[in-house]
Amino acid sequence: MVGDDRIRVAMPHGPAPVDRDGVSDYVAHLVRALDDVGVAVTPVPLRPADRSALRWLTATARAAERVRRLGVDLVHVQFAPSAYRFSGLPGLLPFRLPRTVPLVTTVHEYGSWAAPGWLPGPLWSLLERARLWDRETGRLVPASAAVVVTNEGHDVAVRARTGAPTVRVPLAPNVTDRPDGSTAGRRLRAEIGLPVGAPLLVFFGFVHPVKGIRHLIGALPALRREHPDLRLLVAGGFTSQALPEAEARAFRDELTALTHRHQVADAVTFTGYLPPERASAALHAADVVVLPFTAGVTLKSGALLAALAHGRPTVVTASEDGGDQLHRSGAVAVVPRRRDSEALADTVGRVLADPVLRRRLAERGARWRPATPGPGSPPRTGTSTGGCSDGTMADRCAEILVVDLLGGIGDLLMLLPSIHGLARRNPDARLRVLTHGPGAGLLRVDPAVAEVRTPRHGRPGAERAAVVEALAARRPDLAVTTTRYDGIPDLLLASGARCVTDLWRRPPPDEPVGLRYLRLLHAEGLLARADLDASPRVRLPASARVAGEETVDRLVAATRGPAAAPVVLVTDAGMPVKRWPEHSWRALAERLAALGHPVLTVRSPTGEAHRADGDPPGVPLPPGDLTTLAGQFAATARRGGVIVGPDTGPLRLAAAAGAVTVGLFGPTDARRYGVGGVDLQGLPACPHRRATAITEQPCWWEARCPLDATGPACMADLDVNRVTAAVRAATRHPALVWRPPAA
Known part of the structure; x- marks a missing residue:
C-alpha cells in the first residue's frame, strides 16, 4: 500500500505493449525507476475499445476519468504522435483533467507533424504563441506546467512555438549492457x-x-x-x-x-x-x-x-x-x-x-555523454549504494577495487592520490587496482595496494574480461573507475558494490584532472578534506633508490663538466601530437651543456634514446622498468636537478618521484593537465584546443595540425630560449624540490 508521504503520479500513455512501441518501453522503465526513489506511479494507457471513428475520443475521456478517480498529486503525459496512431484527439485530455493538479508532458517526438494538417502555418503560430493550442499535442503542451524534452531540437521547437517552460532530460539507452x-x-x-x-x-x-x-x-x-x-x-x-x-x-x-x-x-x-x-x-x-x-x-x-x-x-x-x-x-x-x-x-x-x-x-x-542541458535537469550521480558509507566518513570498506584501464602511465599517476586517499581512509581495507602494464609495476611495490591485476592479453574485450575476473575473485564493497568504455561501469554497478563510475563528469577547464578526481570522491563522502591537497607520490623500494643514485653518479661523472645541477630530457611522447621538434631538443641540450649542466636523456619504451638518426641529445639513462626510472629521477631530484619533457607519463613519474619538472604543453591545456612544476603552454590562444575534450581536437589522433602542415604549431611555439630560461630558474630554487622520505 502506498503511504501518504509518497508523491502519487498518474501517467497517461499510448496503448501498445513494450514489444511494439518504444515509448511504452520507456514508460515501463520510468515507472520502475520512479518507484525506486519513492514516487508511486500509476500507468494510465489510452486504449480504444473498438474501431469506431470516435475511438480515441472515447479512450481519452475514459483515461481522464480514471485519473480523476486516482486523486493524484501530478499528471505526467507521455506523448508521441505514433503512440496514439497519429490521432490528435488525445490532445483534448487537459480539458477533462482536474484543474488543481499540475500537468507535465514529455514529448518524445516533436516538430514534424500537425493535426489537422491542412491548417495554414501562420494560423498555427498565432494559436501557439497565445498558448491556446499546439499543432502537435493539442492542449497538452500549452496547458502543462512544464514540458520535458529529450534533446536540443525538441527544446528549441517547443520554446520557439509556445514559450512553454522546458526541462531537458536526455534519453538513456533503451537496452542496458549486461555483465555476460x-x-x-x-x-x-x-x-x-x-x-x-x-x-x-x-x-x-x-x-x-x-x-x-x-x-x-x-x-x-x-x-x-x-x-x-x-x-x-x-x-x-x-x-x-x-x-x-x-x-x-x-x-x-x-x-x-x-x-x-x-x-x-x-x-x-x-x-x-x-x-x-x-x-x-x-x-x-x-x-x-x-x-x-x-x-x-x-x-x-x-x-x-x-x-x-x-x-x-x-x-x-x-x-x-x-x-x-x-x-x-x-x-x-x-x-x-x-x-x-x-x-x-x-x-x-x-x-x-x-x-x-x-x-x-x-x-x-x-x-560520450550529451552536454549538460542546464539547471533544470537532474544530475547524473554515477554512484550506487553498497557496503560502504554513502556520504559520510564514519563507515569503512573491507574490499575496494579501483579500475584504471585508460592505457597511459600518466593516467594512472593522476589517479594515484585518489588511490592513496582511499587507502588512508580505509586502513583495514584490501585495496586492489586493475590497470595496464607497465604502470602495474609501480603499484606492486606500493604498500597501500594489496593486489594489482592486469588484462590477460591485448585483444579486443580483454579489459572487460579482466573486470569480470576481478569481480568474480572478490566482490568489492566499493568500486571506483576512470574507465567508461566497453560497458565496464555497468559491470561494476551490477556487482552490488557502491560505485563511482564517472570521474569525468562536468570538469571545469582549469581544474587539474587529478584534483578533479579527489574533489568528486570527497563530494561522495569517500575522502576527507585533507586529501584534496595530495599530489602523486610513488613509493620506491630502497633497492631502486640505491640503483638510481649509482646510475646518476656514474653518468654525471662521465660528463666531466662543472658541477651544475643535472637535467634529464624526456624527448619522446606516446603520441606524435605531443612531441617537441627534434631540432629544439638538440638546441636545448647544447645550451644547457654549455651552461655546465650534465644532460641526460630518457630512453623511449622501445629502447631508443631519441627519434631521429644520429647521437642522442644527451647521455642516455640505461633502460629499465618504471621503478628503475623513478629511482633515477629521485636521484636527480636529490641533486637539485630538473626533468624536462612533454605531457607524457615519464614526466609525471619524475614529479611523483620528487623532481622539479619543466613541462612542455601543446595540444593539452596546462591548467588541466599540468604536472605542477613549471608548466609551459605553447600557443595559448589556439582556437582548436579543447581543455575538457582533448580527443575531439582535429589534431589529436594523427598530429595533423590545422594551423601548420609541418607539425603541431603549439609545440613549435615553445621557443628554446623560453625553455632554457625555465630550466635555469628551476635549478636555482632547490626549495621547490620535494625530497622523498628516507628508505
Missing part, C-alpha cells in the same frame, strides 16, 4: 552460423521504412566484394504503433525480396523483436552497428545510445539539420548522404577496414 554481454554476443554469432573472423553488421531498433534498411541492404553487394563473409543482422521487430501489422508484413516481404534482388539473401538475418537480454547480445555480437535513418540519426534515438553504451563502433547518417553535438564529437562515423547505398558502403567499408578507427569509435562512443 560479451559471452552472449559470441554465442549469438555462433547461433547464426557466422564464420570465425567474419564481420557482422547489426541494425538495432524497430524496423520501419524511415530507418533506411532498404539502403543498407543495397550497400551489401559492394561491401561483400571486400568482405565475402560479411553478414547483416536486422535486430528488431516490424510491427509497431507506427507500422500496423498488415503494413509490417508487407514491409518485411519487401525487404526479403530486396535481399534476393541484390543476391544477398544468405547474408541477411531478420530476428524480429528481441527481449532486452537478446538485444544486448546482438549489440555485443556486432563488429559495427549501422543506423542509416532516412532523416538522419540524432539524440532522440535510444537505439543509438544503446549501441554507444555497449562500446560498439557505430555508423549513422547525417541529420537533416546538419548534425548535433554527437555528430561533431567524433563518437560516431557519419555517412554524409542519406538514402544513398553507395555512401553507406563507402563509410561502413572504411570503418571495417580500419581496426584502429573501430577501437577509437568504440572508446569515444562509450565515453
Whole structure:
C-alpha cells in the first residue's frame, strides 16, 4: 500500500505493449525507476475499445476519468504522435483533467507533424504563441506546467512555438549492457552460423521504412566484394504503433525480396523483436552497428545510445539539420548522404577496414555523454549504494577495487592520490587496482595496494574480461573507475558494490584532472578534506633508490663538466601530437651543456634514446622498468636537478618521484593537465584546443595540425630560449624540490 508521504503520479500513455512501441518501453522503465526513489506511479494507457471513428475520443475521456478517480498529486503525459496512431484527439485530455493538479508532458517526438494538417502555418503560430493550442499535442503542451524534452531540437521547437517552460532530460539507452554481454554476443554469432573472423553488421531498433534498411541492404553487394563473409543482422521487430501489422508484413516481404534482388539473401538475418537480454547480445555480437535513418540519426534515438553504451563502433547518417553535438564529437562515423547505398558502403567499408578507427569509435562512443542541458535537469550521480558509507566518513570498506584501464602511465599517476586517499581512509581495507602494464609495476611495490591485476592479453574485450575476473575473485564493497568504455561501469554497478563510475563528469577547464578526481570522491563522502591537497607520490623500494643514485653518479661523472645541477630530457611522447621538434631538443641540450649542466636523456619504451638518426641529445639513462626510472629521477631530484619533457607519463613519474619538472604543453591545456612544476603552454590562444575534450581536437589522433602542415604549431611555439630560461630558474630554487622520505 502506498503511504501518504509518497508523491502519487498518474501517467497517461499510448496503448501498445513494450514489444511494439518504444515509448511504452520507456514508460515501463520510468515507472520502475520512479518507484525506486519513492514516487508511486500509476500507468494510465489510452486504449480504444473498438474501431469506431470516435475511438480515441472515447479512450481519452475514459483515461481522464480514471485519473480523476486516482486523486493524484501530478499528471505526467507521455506523448508521441505514433503512440496514439497519429490521432490528435488525445490532445483534448487537459480539458477533462482536474484543474488543481499540475500537468507535465514529455514529448518524445516533436516538430514534424500537425493535426489537422491542412491548417495554414501562420494560423498555427498565432494559436501557439497565445498558448491556446499546439499543432502537435493539442492542449497538452500549452496547458502543462512544464514540458520535458529529450534533446536540443525538441527544446528549441517547443520554446520557439509556445514559450512553454522546458526541462531537458536526455534519453538513456533503451537496452542496458549486461555483465555476460560479451559471452552472449559470441554465442549469438555462433547461433547464426557466422564464420570465425567474419564481420557482422547489426541494425538495432524497430524496423520501419524511415530507418533506411532498404539502403543498407543495397550497400551489401559492394561491401561483400571486400568482405565475402560479411553478414547483416536486422535486430528488431516490424510491427509497431507506427507500422500496423498488415503494413509490417508487407514491409518485411519487401525487404526479403530486396535481399534476393541484390543476391544477398544468405547474408541477411531478420530476428524480429528481441527481449532486452537478446538485444544486448546482438549489440555485443556486432563488429559495427549501422543506423542509416532516412532523416538522419540524432539524440532522440535510444537505439543509438544503446549501441554507444555497449562500446560498439557505430555508423549513422547525417541529420537533416546538419548534425548535433554527437555528430561533431567524433563518437560516431557519419555517412554524409542519406538514402544513398553507395555512401553507406563507402563509410561502413572504411570503418571495417580500419581496426584502429573501430577501437577509437568504440572508446569515444562509450565515453560520450550529451552536454549538460542546464539547471533544470537532474544530475547524473554515477554512484550506487553498497557496503560502504554513502556520504559520510564514519563507515569503512573491507574490499575496494579501483579500475584504471585508460592505457597511459600518466593516467594512472593522476589517479594515484585518489588511490592513496582511499587507502588512508580505509586502513583495514584490501585495496586492489586493475590497470595496464607497465604502470602495474609501480603499484606492486606500493604498500597501500594489496593486489594489482592486469588484462590477460591485448585483444579486443580483454579489459572487460579482466573486470569480470576481478569481480568474480572478490566482490568489492566499493568500486571506483576512470574507465567508461566497453560497458565496464555497468559491470561494476551490477556487482552490488557502491560505485563511482564517472570521474569525468562536468570538469571545469582549469581544474587539474587529478584534483578533479579527489574533489568528486570527497563530494561522495569517500575522502576527507585533507586529501584534496595530495599530489602523486610513488613509493620506491630502497633497492631502486640505491640503483638510481649509482646510475646518476656514474653518468654525471662521465660528463666531466662543472658541477651544475643535472637535467634529464624526456624527448619522446606516446603520441606524435605531443612531441617537441627534434631540432629544439638538440638546441636545448647544447645550451644547457654549455651552461655546465650534465644532460641526460630518457630512453623511449622501445629502447631508443631519441627519434631521429644520429647521437642522442644527451647521455642516455640505461633502460629499465618504471621503478628503475623513478629511482633515477629521485636521484636527480636529490641533486637539485630538473626533468624536462612533454605531457607524457615519464614526466609525471619524475614529479611523483620528487623532481622539479619543466613541462612542455601543446595540444593539452596546462591548467588541466599540468604536472605542477613549471608548466609551459605553447600557443595559448589556439582556437582548436579543447581543455575538457582533448580527443575531439582535429589534431589529436594523427598530429595533423590545422594551423601548420609541418607539425603541431603549439609545440613549435615553445621557443628554446623560453625553455632554457625555465630550466635555469628551476635549478636555482632547490626549495621547490620535494625530497622523498628516507628508505
